[in-house]
Amino acid sequence: MKELVFAVVALVGLGFSLSGAVGVLRMPDVYTRIQCSSKTVTMGALPVLAALLIGEGPFGQYGSRVLLIAVLLGVLNPAAAHALARAAYRTGVPMWRGAVQDESLPQRNGERDGERGGSGKPDERQG
Amino acid sequence: MDARRRWDRWPSVRRETLPRAAGPAAWTFLAWVLLTWEFTAEQLLIGVVVALASGLLFAPLGKGAGPWDVLRPGRLRAAVELAGYTAWWIVVANVRLARRVWAPSRPLRSGMVVVPTRERDDTGLTTVALLTSMIVDNQLADLDARRGLLQYHAVAVPDRPETINERVERILERTHPDDHTAGTGDS
Known part of the structure; x- marks a missing residue:
């Protein structure tokens, strides 16, 4: 029974990892690809870590490291995805044509034109 | 002379630096315990030293929340x-x-x-x-x-x-x- 649960949970993780990889190929622009590459992979890794917990038990070297890795994934993945998305937006990487909205923060003092991509007009940045 | 100056500064260090270092040090110690998962005196002592060093390094960034804040x-x-x-x-x-x-x-x-x-x-x-x-x-x-x-x-x-x-x-x-x-x- 334990092996069955282990296998099912690990397969769920594998499924999400696979859909994340396919999503990187299928999504239409860099921003949606960032979402697929970073966070769907988190959802892929967490069930695999849970499977490890089920297989090896929660109290032990594996359990403690699983907890540490889960926390690090939870903190570092959104932070890394934020850095990618921010860099892409500020350097003017366009969204796809079907994007429904393009709002951007108002320019701050001392910020040059072109340093920030959109101006809030939906059509301006769509490539 | 330097030792004297450091001693004079000790109250402000105790008042400002140590409370700031406590939070990051506690998190580092927890991470060390999770990483090693070996409850021997040597490992715990090394953990305390690493935690203190990391706490003091992070102290200039401001007071961080410790595990007790949760x-x-x-x-x-x-x-x-x-x-x-x-x-x-x-x-x-x-x-x-x-x-x-x-x-x-x-x-x-x-x-x-x-x-x-x-x-x-x-x-x-x-x-x-x-x-x-x-x-x-x-x-x-x-x-x-x-x-x-x-x-x-x-x-x-x-x-x-x-x-x-x-x-x-x-x-x-x-x-x-x-x-x-x-x-x-x-x-």
């Missing part, structure tokens, strides 16, 4: 509620995105939205940004802390974009009802 009244309940809410939406949003990946004919309403935030201090903004970005539908792209604005990329732009961070902020407010807009950066 245990304060109201915070533990809010932390559990936030964890549950985030975990639920991580699963829901991931299933939705996976369905869209495997069926590209489904509509994709992605876009950039700007939403207001009531959080002003660094801890509150970081918590809101991390938790809302862990949900695959949303990714924080930029922020304007002074004006209280967050810019998100959303895979499915909601009819009311404010809903992206509204719930998380409402739960967070309960953890610090009086000082969440104080701008101290050290709560």
Whole structure:
């Protein structure tokens, strides 16, 4: 029974990892690809870590490291995805044509034109 | 002479540096214990030394929250509620995105939205940004802390974009009802 649960949970993780990889190929622009590459992979890794917990038990070297890795994934993945998305937006990487909205923060003092991509007009940045 | 000067500065070090170092040192010690999972005197002693060094290194950045801050009244309940809410939406949003990946004919309403935030201090903004970005539908792209604005990329732009961070902020407010807009950066 334990092996069955282990296998099912690990397969769920594998499924999400696979859909994340396919999503990187299928999504239409860099921003949606960032979402697929970073966070769907988190959802892929967490069930695999849970499977490890089920297989090896929660109290032990594996359990403690699983907890540490889960926390690090939870903190570092959104932070890394934020850095990618921010860099892409500020350097003017366009969204796809079907994007429904393009709002951007108002320019701050001392910020040059072109340093920030959109101006809030939906059509301006769509490539 | 230097030793004398250092001794004279000791009260201010004790008053400012040590409380600032306590939080990061405690987290580092916990991470060390989880990483080694060996409860021998040598490992624990090395852990204490590494934790103290890391705490002192992080002290100039300001006072950081320690593990005991989570245990304060109201915070533990809010932390559990936030964890549950985030975990639920991580699963829901991931299933939705996976369905869209495997069926590209489904509509994709992605876009950039700007939403207001009531959080002003660094801890509150970081918590809101991390938790809302862990949900695959949303990714924080930029922020304007002074004006209280967050810019998100959303895979499915909601009819009311404010809903992206509204719930998380409402739960967070309960953890610090009086000082969440104080701008101290050290709560």
